[in-house]
Amino acid sequence: MExxxxxxxxxxxxxxxKQLRPVTFEVNDEVERLIISYRFSEGNVVDLGLARGEEIIGWSGGARKELIISESFATPGYLHTPITTGTWSVLLGLYKIRGECRIDIDITFQRKTPRWLTGDTHIHSEHSDGKLSVEALIERAMGxxxxxxxxxxHNTTTQNRVIxxxxxxxxxxxxxELTTDRGHVNFLGLTQPVERFLPHFSEQDITAKMDEARRNGARIGINHPFCHYxxxxxxxxxxxxxELWNGPWDATGNEMTFQYWLQLLYDGIRMPVTAGSDFHKEKGQILPRISVRAQSAEREDILRGLERGQSYLQSDSETRLNRFVMGTAGIGDTADSALLQVNLDTRPDNQVLLYTQKKIYLLNNRNGHINQEVDCSDSAFAFLRVNREQTAQLITNPIFRE
Structure with missing residues (x-):
């Protein structure tokens, strides 16, 4: 990060x-993390805290000489929170001042920097029918x-209160995951996306819950839409x-979802797709993950990347997508150029397919390396699919053209 x-x-x-001395500063840019440190003349005692406007973010007294704040992490004694624009204050508690005392403060702004982030959009913990605690799921994700x-x-938000x-x-x-006998749908981004759920739903009930979640600000994704069960x-x-890719490729109708989505694209309908492991417990299965191009690691920026289709889905750790652009436009963007550049590394026996509106290209796999340019001037979209036999290993969301 810059x-x-x-x-x-x-x-x-x-x-x-014995006074509290605020030292104000402005946050003007898109900042992902604040790091604040201070030092002062020997023989004095100066406590440390932080405020945003009138809101106290935290206080560490004289226990620490540095604090870190972001949406996902905060030094103990402080709240983790997005770094919003406005006036903030370093709070100095002048506990013991024995003579003239100089206090030096360094405020480091780590700015949001676009990057690829990898994760999972669909998992279950012991709060429903999963086998692992939230803490164990985090440890697994870090691995x-x-x-x-x-x-x-499923139909609960107690896990959100834990995190x-x-x-x-x-x-x-x-x-x-709103779970009904007419289908499953994810509500993401809120601790309590709907006030309550019912175990049996009519179409009207489910639509009302989706509308409620939308009004509250949740992002909504339909899960495994062509699953057999x-x-x-x-x-x-x-x-x-x-959710195009749910669990192992062959398990939940993923190929049918792919064909349905492909027809949407042929019909001119732009619908982003995601991948979710639907993890409940370890079964030794090959599960998908999703990589998202986001402005930062904050929740809203990740969700915005998913919503814009700035992502690709993958299960094969041996495939690395190095470059997939039209001019300056990347996955999920709309290009003003027609020349597509593809650069990726994969297994030599994998099949690399480029889907466009007019044609499906089989790209030249040169012993595991693909480096090719394709003129897409007659197509409204282009995306990649990497197969091992008929099993998908990687699928990108499209780059679009007007």
Whole structure:
């Protein structure tokens, strides 16, 4: 992340003792993390705290010389919170001042920087029918080098109350899988997306819950829509994305979802797709993950990337997508150029397919490396699918053209 540091200095005297001295600063840019440190003349005692406007973010007294604040992490004694624009204050508690005392403060702004983040949009914990605790799921995700995790237990939000106060090494996104006998749908981004649920739903009931979640600000994704056991049996509307890849590729009708989504693209309908492991317990299965191009590791930026289709889905750790762009436009963007550049590494025996509106290209796999340019001037979209035999290993959302 790009960072800049603001240096502030304050000189205090014994007659200032027992006062609280705020040192204000402005947050003007899109900042992902604040790091604040201070030092002062020996023989004095100066406590430390932080406020945003009138809101106290935390207080560490004289216990620490540095504090860190972000949406997902905060130094103990402080609230984790997005770094919003406005006036903030370093709070100096002048506990003991024995002479002229200079206090130096360094405020480092780590700015939001676009990058690819990998995670899982669909998991279950012991709060519904999963076998692992939230803490164990986080440990598992860290072992997979994930950057974010969406908690989507069935018809409950108690898992979200657990993560609300957690300092986590990755971004935890609250959610709920509304589970009905007419299909399953994820509500992401809110601790309590709907007030309550009922065990049996009519179409009217489910639509009302989706409308409620939408009004409250949740992102909505229809899960495993062509699963043999729990398909989506209602009209496809009111959602932000489709879960194209659920669990192992061959288990839940993923190929049918792919064909349905492909037809949407041919019909000119832009619908982002996602991947979710639907993890409940370890079974030794090959599960998908999703990589999202986001402005930061904050929840809203990750969800915005999913909503815009700035993502690709993958299960094969041997496939690396190095470059997939039209001019300056990447996955999920609309290009003003027609020349597509593809660069990826994969297994030599994998099949790399480029889907466009007019044609499906089989790209030249040169012993595991693909580096090719394709003129897409006659197509409204282009996306990649990597197969091993008929099993998908990687699928990108499209780059679009007007």
């Amino acid at each position: 960072s800049t540091t603001l240096h502030q200095s304050v000189v205090v005297h014994p007659y200032d003792e 997979l080098n994930f950057d974010f995790l969406c908690l989507t237990d 609300a106060g957690m300092n986590a090494p990755l971004t935890l996104i609250p959610g709920m 729990c398909p989506w049996m209602l009209p496809f509307r009111g959602h932000d994305w489709l």
